[in-house]
Amino acid sequence: MVQYSGPGSHSVDLQHMEFLWVWWYGWDLDHAGGWKVKHLHHIWFVDGNNLAAFGFVDPGEVIHNVHLIPAFAHGQTTDLLPPSLMACMQSNKDEDWQHFYILM
Numbered sequence: 001m002v003q004y005s006g007p008g009s010h011s012v013d014l015q016h017m018e019f020l021w022v023w024w025y026g027w028d029l030d031h032a033g034g035w036k037v038k039h040l041h042h043i044w045f046v047d048g049n050n051l052a053a054f055g056f057v058d059p060g061e062v063i064h065n066v067h068l069i070p071a072f073a074h075g076q077t078t079d080l081l082p083p084s085l086m087a088c089m090q091s092n093k094d095e096d097w098q099h100f101y102i103l104m
Contacts, residue, residue: 040101071099
């Protein structure tokens with residue numbers, strides 16, 4: 001239940017709203033990817049200190065058929081987010097993969 005009082009609001013009453021809270025990915029523009037170069041594109045999580053790292057999305061606008069593969073050779077990092085039980089399973093030691101390969 002949310003209360004929205006911004007532009008276009010007609011009521012300050014609580015309303016049911018479905019949304020996803022997401023951690024955005026960024027494209028690795030220094031890595032050539034695609035059919036012509038026969039390499040998968042690289043992406044990574046946007047640094048958690050960036051104000052644009054997180055956002056809200058309408059579930060109806062989610063791409064449901066993307067396959068992400070951790071780029072194991074690039075290793076893992078703890079630099080993207082501070083330790084958090086909400087953002088990372090405890091067994092992962094607060095580590096995230098540095099890069100992912102993306103199949104679309």
